[in-house]
Amino acid sequence: MSIYVYPAVFHPEEGGEYSVEFPDLPGCFTAGASLAEAMTMAHEAMGLYLFTLEEDGKAIPAASPLGDVHTEPGQFVSLIDVDMLEHRKKYDNRAVTRTVTVPAWLNTMAQANSINFSQTLQAALKERLGLTDQR
Structure with missing residues (x-):
C-alpha cells in the first residue's frame, strides 16, 4: 500500500x-x-x-x-x-550504485558526447515509470 x-x-x-x-x-x-x-x-x-x-x-x-x-x-x-x-x-534520495551493461559502440558514442550515464538512466527510468517529479 x-x-x-x-x-x-x-x-x-x-x-x-x-x-x-x-x-x-x-x-x-x-x-x-x-x-x-x-x-x-x-x-x-x-x-x-x-x-x-x-x-x-x-x-x-x-x-x-x-x-x-x-x-x-x-x-x-x-x-x-x-x-x-x-x-x-x-x-529517501540516497544514491545507489548499479552495474549496467551497454554495447561497446553505444558506450563509445555516449562518452564522445559527454553523456552522463547516471543522469540519463535516472531520466529514462522516471519517464518509463511515469514519474512526473523530475527530482
Whole structure:
C-alpha cells in the first residue's frame, strides 16, 4: 500500500500550540506552534514513522476507526494521510550504485558526447515509470 490514513489526536496547549499523538502508532508524537504547523508536523512525523517500519520490515498497524478514538475535553481527532511513494521521493534520495551493461559502440558514442550515464538512466527510468517529479 502506498497511501496510509490514521487518526491523530490534537491537544491544545498554552500559547496556541498543539501537541499531536497517533493512538495506532506507539511513540509517534509531534507538536506545532500553531494548528497549521501541528498538522504539517503530524504529516511529517507519521511519514517518518511508517518509513522506518517499512525499512525495518515491520508490519504496518491497522488504523482505528475514527469513532473508536477517545479524546479528553478540548482535544479533537483529525485524519492524517501520507503517500509513502511521495514521502520516499522526498526523503529517501540516497544514491545507489548499479552495474549496467551497454554495447561497446553505444558506450563509445555516449562518452564522445559527454553523456552522463547516471543522469540519463535516472531520466529514462522516471519517464518509463511515469514519474512526473523530475527530482
